[in-house]
Amino acid sequence: MKVLVLSTMVPFVHGGAEELCDHLVGNLRLAGVDAEAFRIPFTWNPADRLIDEMVIARTLRLDNVDRVIALKFPAYMVPWHDKVLWLLHQYRQAYDLRDAGQSNIADDARGDQIVAAIRTGDMLAFGEAKRIFTNAPITARRLRHYNAVDSTVLRPPLNDPELFGGGEAEGYVLATGRINAAKRQYLLVEALRHAPGIRLVVAGPPDTPEDGERLRRLAVIAGVEDRLTLDLRFLPRGDFARLVNGALAVAYLPFDEDSFGYCTMEAFQAGKPVLTTVDSGGVLDIVRDSETGLVATPDPEALGAALAALADQPERAGRLGRSGREALGVHQLTWPATIGKLLS
Amino acid sequence: MKIGIISSGVPFVQGGYRFIVDWLREKLVERGHAAEIVYIPYTDELDLILPQMAAFRLIKLDDYFERVITLRPPAHMVRHPRKVVWFIHHLRMFYDLWGTQYCPVPDDAPGRALRAAIIAADNAALGEAHRVFTNSRVVGDRIRHFNGLDSEILYPPVLRPEIYQAGEYGAEIVSVCRMEHHKRQLLLVEAMAHTKTQVQLRLCGTSMNPAYVDELRAAAASLVVADRVIFENRWISEAEKADRLSRALASAYVPYDEDSYGYPTIEAAHAGRCTVTVTDSGGVAEFVMDDVTGIVTAPESAALGAAFDRLYTDRRLARRLGEAAAEQVATLGIDWDTVVAKLLG
Numbered sequence: 001m002k003v004l005v006l007s008t009m010v011p012f013v014h015g016g017a018e019e020l021c022d023h024l025v026g027n028l029r030l031a032g033v034d035a036e037a038f039r040i041p042f043t044w045n046p047a048d049r050l051i052d053e054m055v056i057a058r059t060l061r062l063d064n065v066d067r068v069i070a071l072k073f074p075a076y077m078v079p080w081h082d083k084v085l086w087l088l089h090q091y092r093q094a095y096d097l098r099d100a101g102q103s104n105i106a107d108d109a110r111g112d113q114i115v116a117a118i119r120t121g122d123m124l125a126f127g128e129a130k131r132i133f134t135n136a137p138i139t140a141r142r143l144r145h146y147n148a149v150d151s152t153v154l155r156p157p158l159n160d161p162e163l164f165g166g167g168e169a170e171g172y173v174l175a176t177g178r179i180n181a182a183k184r185q186y187l188l189v190e191a192l193r194h195a196p197g198i199r200l201v202v203a204g205p206p207d208t209p210e211d212g213e214r215l216r217r218l219a220v221i222a223g224v225e226d227r228l229t230l231d232l233r234f235l236p237r238g239d240f241a242r243l244v245n246g247a248l249a250v251a252y253l254p255f256d257e258d259s260f261g262y263c264t265m266e267a268f269q270a271g272k273p274v275l276t277t278v279d280s281g282g283v284l285d286i287v288r289d290s291e292t293g294l295v296a297t298p299d300p301e302a303l304g305a306a307l308a309a310l311a312d313q314p315e316r317a318g319r320l321g322r323s324g325r326e327a328l329g330v331h332q333l334t335w336p337a338t339i340g341k342l343l344s
Numbered sequence: 345m346k347i348g349i350i351s352s353g354v355p356f357v358q359g360g361y362r363f364i365v366d367w368l369r370e371k372l373v374e375r376g377h378a379a380e381i382v383y384i385p386y387t388d389e390l391d392l393i394l395p396q397m398a399a400f401r402l403i404k405l406d407d408y409f410e411r412v413i414t415l416r417p418p419a420h421m422v423r424h425p426r427k428v429v430w431f432i433h434h435l436r437m438f439y440d441l442w443g444t445q446y447c448p449v450p451d452d453a454p455g456r457a458l459r460a461a462i463i464a465a466d467n468a469a470l471g472e473a474h475r476v477f478t479n480s481r482v483v484g485d486r487i488r489h490f491n492g493l494d495s496e497i498l499y500p501p502v503l504r505p506e507i508y509q510a511g512e513y514g515a516e517i518v519s520v521c522r523m524e525h526h527k528r529q530l531l532l533v534e535a536m537a538h539t540k541t542q543v544q545l546r547l548c549g550t551s552m553n554p555a556y557v558d559e560l561r562a563a564a565a566s567l568v569v570a571d572r573v574i575f576e577n578r579w580i581s582e583a584e585k586a587d588r589l590s591r592a593l594a595s596a597y598v599p600y601d602e603d604s605y606g607y608p609t610i611e612a613a614h615a616g617r618c619t620v621t622v623t624d625s626g627g628v629a630e631f632v633m634d635d636v637t638g639i640v641t642a643p644e645s646a647a648l649g650a651a652f653d654r655l656y657t658d659r660r661l662a663r664r665l666g667e668a669a670a671e672q673v674a675t676l677g678i679d680w681d682t683v684v685a686k687l688l689g
Contacts, residue, residue, distance in 0.1 A: 002355065002356050004355045004356075009380070009382065010408070011346075011348060011380040011382075011408040011409065012346065012378055012380060012408070034356055036355050036356060038353065038355065038383050038384070038385055039382075040382075040384065040403075041348075041382055041403055041404070041405060041408065043404045043407055043408075049404065052402050052404070055399070055402060056399045056402045056403055059395050059396065059398065059399035059402075060384065060385050060386075060396060060399050061385065061386070061387045061389065061392050061396055062355065062385050062387065063354060063355075063385075063387035063389075064354055064355055064356055064357060065355050065356070078385070
């Protein structure tokens with residue numbers, strides 16, 4: 001069986017979606033399937049460009065493939081008779097983000113036309129798909145709400161669970177994920193002021209140099225440099241896992257994330273509790289306050305108190321972390337099971 | 345520099361067109377550039393060629409790349425102010441194969457209109473390019489003849505020339521390439537029946553066509569040369585290739601009417617081995633000159649067999665031609681420093 005994974009590309013950007021695409025191909029091959037990914041360059045500005053992008057996808061043609069697994073807009077519009085969608089997200093700026101006033105598509109007549117075109121194109125693509133999987137319940141709810149399309153939630157598994165075996169807490173809280181304003185590591189740096197004696201390690205690649213600089217500046221202003229370690233780079237996976245395994249807890253505070261987030265899954269796999277916030281979206285599907293972690297309001301005082309609570313009661317932290325591991329285990333997120341569903 | 349390497353691709357079809365893309369990226373990154381490979385799916389179905397070319401043309405790359413290098417057609421249709429086309433072949437059915445038995449396009453009004461539209465599109469895409477390079481003289485001649493445009497030859501090097509070493513000149517004529525009809529390994533097996541020495545033939549490579557491999561084995565048996573024809577019908581690693589060539593007598597490469605000289609020719613040259621080829625192999629003659637960098641015979645088994653014997657009985661000849669082939673690589677600038685400098689110039 002020959003399976004082509006179709007996605008989009010923003011050249012030189014490598015994040016969670018790209019990792020997922022690579023691991024999907026790798027795990028298809030492990031399952032004995034011929035697999036390959038084609039990724040089509042995608043540009044969304046100015047908004048009129050979105051029409052061209054859909055025309056490109058709709059006009060390209062495939063050959064020598066049995067099944068297509070398509071991940072992103074508008075790559076899922078490439079015609080193929082045996083196409084399964086594993087939707088990471090729609091073009092949200094034509095849906096919920098436009099409703100929220102956070103879209104690059106103008107709120108005028110032309111904008112309405114573009115949105116109508118995207119929604120029509122989506123309906124065509126969804127209609128011709130054999131099956132539609134989504135990566136999280138919120139993605140499925142949006143699809144139901146805006147497109148009246150049903151889908152099955154298929155959460156992406158961790159790619160290297162074996163690295164996250166857990167270990168003794170070495171007295172620091174770890175903040176992971178890409179460093180940017182939406183992931184809000186800056187709140188944790190500010191929170192240190194309200195959590196005397198707590199050590200924080202921030203480990204991850206900044207989206208821009210300014211994102212890293214901001215953390216350094218805030219540490220100086222807050223006077224917490226002596227308790228803060230900034231390891232601002234894409235860490236080798238082994239090094240990264242050792243940091244997770246040695247942490248007291250993992251703090252992950254994205255604004256309104258769709259899915260659990262790899263950061264959450266890595267922490268729970270390692271038996272570490274997760275500190276998150278009430279507005280972190282899909283993270284809250286698995287991080288429950290005082291059950292598998294702590295859920296605070298997104299402000300430095302509340303986060304500081306939560307950090308202090310974790311440090312003051314390391315045994316409780318360990319218990320929350322073990323519950324987190326169990327909660328993750330219930331979902332049975334493994335690549336072989338995932339591949340089985342995508343090929344069924 | 346941020347560089348996009350753009351090529352059309354057919355999923356799951358590997359081959360030279362992928363290697364050149366992968367290798368180019370590796371060499372650009374080695375030299376400190378940021379390079380990203382973009383494969384766009386493409387299929388040759390007649391009614392779909394023009395729309396697909398239009399789709400390629402719509403792809404917006406300016407925001408991401410300071411330069412794009414395009415390889416397999418119709419990748420050259422993409423637009424970019426610094427587009428460098430490294431043209432490896434035309435859609436040949438509309439060009440040199442037009443009107444031959446290899447052309448599936450009917451020579452009627454719609455067929456001729458399609459052909460005219462494709463040539464016009466190629467003219468526009470090639471004409472607007474910052475630079476146009478070809479991988480062989482043949483392709484350059486076609487661009488001049490059909491598209492009225494000048495181009496420059498830029499020979500594709502092998503990935504790691506340094507792994508090839510020249511050892512002793514042994515008893516084997518080595519062929520490392522896919523076993524397919526148009527590569528004509530059968531001619532090499534038949535040539536063995538005409539040899540009078542103990543020269544051997546080693547055929548290495550995979551095949552899409554198991555029946556052809558069976559035919560080769562059967563021919564070796566019926567011509568009673570099976571004891572001197574060695575088959576390695578599988579994927580041969582680079583290290584294995586280097587090993588086979590390092591102790592070969594010479595390489596043989598006799599495809600039917602290829603455009604370019606072919607990687608086997610250059611791999612052999614890096615190992616100090618000359619290439620035995622035939623007069624209708626096309627672009628191979630661009631590298632292999634008779635009695636200088638190899639032996640060129642008529643495409644007949646007896647003539648080829650005599651060439652094998654000549655090399656077997658005169659190892660000094662094998663060495664002289666092999667060493668000249670190695671020098672020819674340098675003379676023609678078949679190396680990555682040259683390629684990168686030209687593509688980024």
